[in-house]
Every structure is written in structure tokens, then in C-alpha cells.
Amino acid sequence: MRADAQKNYDQLLAVARQLVSEHGADTSLRDIARTAGVGLGTLYRHFPTREALLDALLRSDFDALARRAADLERSDEAGGALVAWLREAVAMTYSCRGAIALMVAAISDEESALHVSCTGLRAAGTRLLHRAQAAGAARLDMDGNDLFALISALAWLAEQPPLVPRADHLFDIICGAILTTP
The missing domain is CATH 1.10.357.10 (Tetracycline Repressor, domain 2)
Structure with a gap:
């Protein structure tokens, strides 16, 4: 994985861990992407489903x-x-x-x-x-x-x-x- 893609992946996981812990597993994927500072398409490239x-x-x-x-x-x-x-x-x-x-x-x-x-x-x-x-x-x-x-x-x-x-x-x-x- 390219360095920037790995950075996005790691950031998405860190943000998702925090938001899921705070709000539960049905946390908005859009909120996860936005908080991670990436687009929704980037989230779906790494994680095609919830x-x-x-x-x-x-x-x-x-x-x-x-x-x-x-x-x-x-x-x-x-x-x-x-x-x-x-x-x-x-x-x-x-x-x-x-x-x-x-x-x-x-x-x-x-x-x-x-x-x-x-x-x-x-x-x-x-x-x-x-x-x-x-x-x-x-x-x-x-x-x-x-x-x-x-x-x-x-x-x-x-x-x-x-x-x-x-x-x-x-x-x-x-x-x-x-x-x-x-």
C-alpha cells in the first residue's frame, strides 16, 4: 500500500475506533470519513462495507x-x-x-x-x-x-x-x- 493510502487507512481506523466507542457501531460512515479528513470514496475504497x-x-x-x-x-x-x-x-x-x-x-x-x-x-x-x-x-x-x-x-x-x-x-x-x- 502506498504511504498516503496507509496513512488514510490508519487515520480511518483510529477515528472509527473513537466514534464507534462513543456512539456505537451504527455511527455514520460519512462522519467517520469527515472526521478522518478524507472523502467518503476513500473510506469505501478501504472498507467497502460497514x-x-x-x-x-x-x-x-x-x-x-x-x-x-x-x-x-x-x-x-x-x-x-x-x-x-x-x-x-x-x-x-x-x-x-x-x-x-x-x-x-x-x-x-x-x-x-x-x-x-x-x-x-x-x-x-x-x-x-x-x-x-x-x-x-x-x-x-x-x-x-x-x-x-x-x-x-x-x-x-x-x-x-x-x-x-x-x-x-x-x-x-x-x-x-x-x-x-x-
């Missing part, structure tokens, strides 16, 4: 969470590792407010620009869940889809102003339902 832009925003976060899961797989405490990763996954998902519905839909839509990133994230969590289940620390009737749904639900709860004060408490309740040991 999903492509969100994928670029989320991919680095998803990759970091996958690496974190790999690190936690080496932990002596399988249940604690699952809970730590779950907390980080919820926080990351919440930081891209409004993308939850797109992420959930992308799991079953192989054509979605978000599909690979979302299935990679689900696979990372599934490995931690299976490890906790094998150690007897997590209930056996759950799978990676259930875990991904709980991440989505917990991130959604944190977006609801009346529930924000209870978000940590609700997280603890959900973890208590997942884990078989205190």
Missing part, C-alpha cells in the same frame, strides 16, 4: 483475545482462566457498542466480513471452556456457542444504563452458573 470496517476494528482485539486465551490455557486454574478471559471478552465486546448483533449474526454467515474473526474468538473461548470442563470446574452442558451468547448478553447488559450499576454483580451470577466449583 462490516469490513468493523472487522478491521475488531480483528486486532479478537486476535489479542485469542492470544490471551492461549496464555490462559497454561494456567493452573482452569475455571479462573475461563472467568478471566470471559471478563476480558465482555469488556472488549462492550467497547464496540452496537456490534453485538453483527457479531452474533456473523457466526453463522460465512459470507460476513466478521465471520472469521468471530469464529476465531469463539474457538479461543471454547478451548478454555473445554479445559475447565475437563478439570471439573465448568458445567458439561455448555458449548462454545453458549459461551459466545453469554459474552454477547453480558456486553449488552453493560450497554443498558439502568443495568450498568449491576453489571459486575450480573457477571458474577453468570460465572457462578458456569462454574461447578466456587
Whole structure:
């Protein structure tokens, strides 16, 4: 990529990250382009769809969470590792407010620009869940889809102003339902 094109790409991602964090995933693409100081055509050359832009925003976060899961797989405490990763996954998902519905839909839509990133994230969590289940620390009737749904639900709860004060408490309740040991 040419230096000026790379600069525009990086600027678009930085502005999109800020605006999506502040206003949610349905932030106007026109506002993103304008704030980045580029034309709408430049934005669409780099990101032909909203999903492509969100994928670029989320991919680095998803990759970091996958690496974190790999690190936690080496932990002596399988249940604690699952809970730590779950907390980080919820926080990351919440930081891209409004993308939850797109992420959930992308799991079953192989054509979605978000599909690979979302299935990679689900696979990372599934490995931690299976490890906790094998150690007897997590209930056996759950799978990676259930875990991904709980991440989505917990991130959604944190977006609801009346529930924000209870978000940590609700997280603890959900973890208590997942884990078989205190």
C-alpha cells in the first residue's frame, strides 16, 4: 500500500475506533470519513462495507483475545482462566457498542466480513471452556456457542444504563452458573 493510502487507512481506523466507542457501531460512515479528513470514496475504497470496517476494528482485539486465551490455557486454574478471559471478552465486546448483533449474526454467515474473526474468538473461548470442563470446574452442558451468547448478553447488559450499576454483580451470577466449583 502506498504511504498516503496507509496513512488514510490508519487515520480511518483510529477515528472509527473513537466514534464507534462513543456512539456505537451504527455511527455514520460519512462522519467517520469527515472526521478522518478524507472523502467518503476513500473510506469505501478501504472498507467497502460497514462490516469490513468493523472487522478491521475488531480483528486486532479478537486476535489479542485469542492470544490471551492461549496464555490462559497454561494456567493452573482452569475455571479462573475461563472467568478471566470471559471478563476480558465482555469488556472488549462492550467497547464496540452496537456490534453485538453483527457479531452474533456473523457466526453463522460465512459470507460476513466478521465471520472469521468471530469464529476465531469463539474457538479461543471454547478451548478454555473445554479445559475447565475437563478439570471439573465448568458445567458439561455448555458449548462454545453458549459461551459466545453469554459474552454477547453480558456486553449488552453493560450497554443498558439502568443495568450498568449491576453489571459486575450480573457477571458474577453468570460465572457462578458456569462454574461447578466456587
